Amino acid sequence: MSAQSSVATATPADASGSGRDKGSPVGTEAKSARPALTGTGAVHRLGLLREIPVGEARVYAVGDAQIAVFRLRGDTLRAVDAVCPHAGGPLADGQADAGVVICPLHAHVFSLATGESTSGAPPIGCYPVRLAVDGTIELTL
Amino acid sequence: MTITENVPGTSTAASAASTVPASAGVVPAQRAHGRTPAGGRERLVVVGNGMAGMRAVEEILARHGGDLFDITVFGDEPYGNYNRILLSNVLAGADTEDEIFLNTPEWYAENGIRLRAGARVTGLDRYARVVTIEDGAVAPYDKLIIATGSRSFIPPIKGLAGPDGRLPGGVFAFRTIDDCRAMIGFAEGRRTAAVIGGGLLGLEAARGLQTYGLEVHVIDAAPTLMNQQLCAEAGGILRRGVEELGITVHPGARTAQILLADDETGHETDDQTGGDAGGGTGESAGLGRAVGLEFADGSRLDVDMIVVAAGIRPNVDIGLRGGLTVERGIVTDDQMRSVDDPDIYVVGECAQHRGQVYGLVAPLWEQATVLAEHITGSDLDAAYHGSKTATKLKVAGVAVAAMGLKDAEHPDDEVVRFVEPRRGVYKSVIIRDGKLVGATLLGDTAKSASLIQAFDNGLPLPDERLQLLFDIGLPAAEVGAAEMADDAQVCNCNGVSKGKIVACVKGGMKTVPGVMNATRAGKGCGSCKLLVKEIVEWAADGEVEEDLSANWYVPGVPLDKPALMAAVRERNLRSVSAVFAALAPDGKEDAASKMALTSLLRIVWGSDFIDERDGRFINDRVHANIQKDGTFSVVPMIAGGVTSPDELRRIADVAEKYDVPMVKITGGQRIDLLGVRKEDLPKVWADLDMPSGHAYGKSFRTVKTCVGKDFCRFGVGDSTALGVAIEQRYHGLESPGKLKLAVNGCPRNCAEGLIKDVGVVAIDGGRWEIYIGGAGGAHVRKGDLLATVGSPEEVMMLTGRFLQYYRENAKWLERTYTFVPRVGIEKIRAVIVDDAEGIAADLDARIQESIDAYVDPWLEREQPATAGQFRTSLPLITLPQVPVR
């Protein structure tokens, strides 16, 4: 994996990194993403960009985790938990824009960059994801 | 401002957080000792996160209290602060839960306040100056505010409550959001309800419960409704008004006991879209389930649920624990401090001031202001002298306003009364020494604002007393707004004066909703909204700006529907992304707008629409209805409800082959296969080999038909043939809301045509009636007669023309039952039947285009529209997760 060679950049790293890497429950501050899955920082090659239609998401099982990868208009990528924390809805079936996804079951709204919910649901986890030069989606978990 | 900036060296992480779980350490450890905390600020602890407590905190902050105090709020309810008054509206479905929140978690964080929501305070040690939380944690204070409010009073009726105070199944109090949720969750599918208590709250509960289709009885031990506020005569008139709404009143009824049955598990739901499951469930807590009431005279009333609205009792436990003087409430002085402890303030319904305990919000605002003036030292002489209270009933259809005395008490009291029982109007005023000391308005409350002012402020009254009851010769509105004194209170719920509203307008806010949000005027019970609007209009000198966003078709594009459609046509915008790029502010896309735009573009462009799949809701991406576990329901088209053995056989085979957990006959005369996995959808469609029934979109769904004249001995028209023809012609067309139709063979109406979006009824002589705008769901409405015509062909044509008119003119998600009354049946008849606007031919042509552009979406089984269209979105979860029937 080469850090310089990304075609499209997907960099929610700042936001998703904060809660997770420190892994500390001190971060109960209103503004931090949920410390979701404490991963090893391993990079997973999920599949090719063309598997995801523009503006939609597809889900990948990565070990025990289910990750929804969104391909936003403009080809930015976002990776978040696939399961809605409200009542288990499939977030990849939700409608998204450059900022948020709306869960298809009860319309809770989540930021794709920070995982926070603007409608009062618990936050979802966000994960660094990028596109490698060969068109492969690379997820860090 | 946050606490961390002001308290150097203290633990930082927790202090900025808005909601910390109750079990987390309550206060940073080093600050739990000593009288003077670090940073020089005193510790202010507020017990009770309700309307009075938070208003007091807001008033304190407004007086720079944030610099003086380090504030911690404990609240038993696990939420931010909400407007309790509006629970009546939530129950009646007029407001949503979100709309009634007053302070969000962000607000607490922004103001540096620690909120411990869901943390009940159980102890007070005045000598150690600490309060104890339920989980054993302690919080030290320098100043304490007790604002614990009240709880519902549960009368000592046998069976109404268990020994520990818990309620049996089907019995509800009406005080909190959770109560409200539990009632709503339980009411679904029940038939009858009794409300114990005929006061303000009881009547509001009764009216709210009717929303769920319940037959409601009000059981009132007193002889008159609203006994506290109304005299016997007015109470009688109110009773008639209430009974006209369909509520049965049992006055003077003494309930001897509640009849209980053994526990019943769960409650049935049969709507395939699933009901809302809020919080509580009305579960029985092992006490059984209420099935009725038995009265003192031995008679009984069978009911499915009981709501107790028999008054309130102040929550005074903390006062008792701390050894404060407690009578009905915790006794306070004029500064709202406990008479026993100058560091403990008491505010709201738990406070007793000069012998009075209040149960309305207006007095709380006054108390909160005095408290804040005093505690911050802004005005150490501030004193509360008690409030005069006025009451309004928030029940649509019966207007009641009452204040002060309900009857004359002295021989010299002057009474002016006007009674018109036939119209349900009763007005009376009671005057003593030239001052208004009581007033009751029933049926017509137009004069309530000016009476409340006269009552509150002891204003001089007009010599001609009749003017108190009627506007005589004056064009009331503008003059009213102009002539009101600046300090006259407009919103009694939130204590907003005319002066504040005017200042807000002068400060640049020129929209009515904007002013309402900024000042909170009109955000309580809402009865002053009209007056607020008049004042804003008057203050803005005719420069009122409309809050335009209310008319936008979608939130993300600032245009109403006609303007949006014109812009789309003019600028040739054929895709959702093109619309955002051209018309949205900064070209910004908006997820919540996409589905509605997709629908609109399809209506405008037909087959020339550029379909972007991300513009569709999941149901329209995979042509099936998503279920609670992420599986889908599949409903093949069965036009007019007429099927064949061969189709039934295929449906049965599919159900077996794909392990379909439930096969259900729907209300729309079709068969629903529930719990189909996304991956299986294309295969299921192929095996069914039937067209889509469109049971998932905002579109034309189905035509119900009755047996009709070929078989039925009453039938006068071939309802099945016509229903099938209508469904085959129009099915699947997108529309702003769902469309469900019906055709009946005679006026007996077996297919329920009178409560459909379009309902057709055959009548004698080969003629057909067409009804539009009916509804038989959560909202029930009989359709309006559009026309009576002589042939099925005319029915088909007028139906199509109306559908196209609705498609082009209704707001997003506006069903015909709202659209038709909004536009007016006369106007619609003029356009559709008489072609008054000369657009009939265009409407016919455009709906024909849409019909021509229609393709059965289930054909996508052969050629998926996008990569992975039918890939599961929950790969590690075994679906379906529903019980197999």
Ligand SMILES: Cc1cc2nc3c(=O)[nH]c(=O)nc-3n(C[C@H](O)[C@H](O)[C@H](O)COP(=O)(O)OP(=O)(O)OC[C@H]3O[C@@H](n4cnc5c(N)ncnc54)[C@H](O)[C@@H]3O)c2cc1C
């Ligand atoms: C359905 C309904 C309709 C109403 N309509 C009107 C109306 O139209 N007009 C009007 O003027 N008034 C109306 N009222 C009354 C009005 O809501 C109350 O007067 C007002 O809410 C009282 O405010 P409060 O702060 O004293 O009490 P509350 O708003 O009840 O707040 C008290 C809070 O303290 C919490 N608490 C209690 N004990 C503890 C403890 N030990 N530890 C921690 N927290 C605790 C409670 O959970 C509660 O959240 C209505 C009330 C209801 C229920």
Ligand code: HEM
């Ligand atoms: C569009 C609005 C909403 C709809 C249609 C809706 C619908 C539903 C449905 C169908 C369920 C049951 C889910 C299941 O059992 O799998 C549910 C559960 C729940 N909803 Fe909602 N909901 C909505 C909004 C909300 C909001 C705004 C809140 C909170 C403020 C909320 C709180 C809950 C809670 C707490 C549950 C879980 C209840 C339980 O099972 O104990 N819902 N909702």
Ligand code: SF4
């Ligand atoms: S509506 Fe009339 S024609 Fe149709 S089934 Fe009923 S009785 Fe028969």
Ligand code: FES
């Ligand atoms: S499951 Fe996502 S909002 Fe309910």
